[in-house]
Amino acid sequence: QDAPAKSDQSTTEAASAPRDPALKPVFDEFGGKPGLVTLVNDFMDNLMADPVTRPFFANADREHIKKELVDQFCVILDGPCTYTGRDMASVHKGMGVNRTNFNALVEDLQTAMNKHGVPFRAQNKLLAKLAPMHHVIITR
Numbered sequence: 001q002d003a004p005a006k007s008d009q010s011t012t013e014a015a016s017a018p019r020d021p022a023l024k025p026v027f028d029e030f031g032g033k034p035g036l037v038t039l040v041n042d043f044m045d046n047l048m049a050d051p052v053t054r055p056f057f058a059n060a061d062r063e064h065i066k067k068e069l070v071d072q073f074c075v076i077l078d079g080p081c082t083y084t085g086r087d088m089a090s091v092h093k094g095m096g097v098n099r100t101n102f103n104a105l106v107e108d109l110q111t112a113m114n115k116h117g118v119p120f121r122a123q124n125k126l127l128a129k130l131a132p133m134h135h136v137i138i139t140r
């Protein structure tokens with residue numbers, strides 16, 4: 001540990017380090033993976049109760065989407081997860097999502113986060129990572 005690391009060693013250490021250690025507490029503020037599972041359950045309930053978003057999800061495999069969302073959010077929050085779903089452009093291609101649909105989904109997520117008492121600062125960490133995705137998700 002005290003010996004100076006060889007350059008290839010330090011490269012390895014950097015590669016295996018958490019993506020952003022400063023975000024680690026945010027994952028905990030979501031209640032870790034179990035917290036994300038219950039959050040995403042309520043999120044999907046909200047999406048199905050919302051007339052703006054319901055048509056998109058009514059005939060979709062909602063259990064599968066929830067699993068992918070949990071993994072995706074977990075990765076975004078630097079939790080110990082791997083996202084194995086498809087990329088956002090491919091998934092939403094041809095769906096015809098507009099800005100109104102997108103904003104409604106974000107509000108439904110905020111409603112779920114509020115219900116679960118996720119601190120505002122932690123909410124914004126997640127939302128800030130999701131917001132730029134509108135470039136590939138909104139197609140009309």
Ligand code: HEM
Nearest residue numbers: 053056057060065068069072085086091101102105130133
């Ligand atoms: C930042 C916003 C969004 C994120 C992070 C997101 C994330 C995801 C993820 C992770 C999946 C599952 C991918 C997979 O199965 O491999 C998915 C699927 C889906 N998303 Fe989104 N999504 C967003 C916005 C939207 C919006 C605005 C709508 C429509 C209102 C929408 C409708 C759908 C539908 C219908 C599916 C299922 C597609 C299928 O099964 O073929 N998404 N989304």
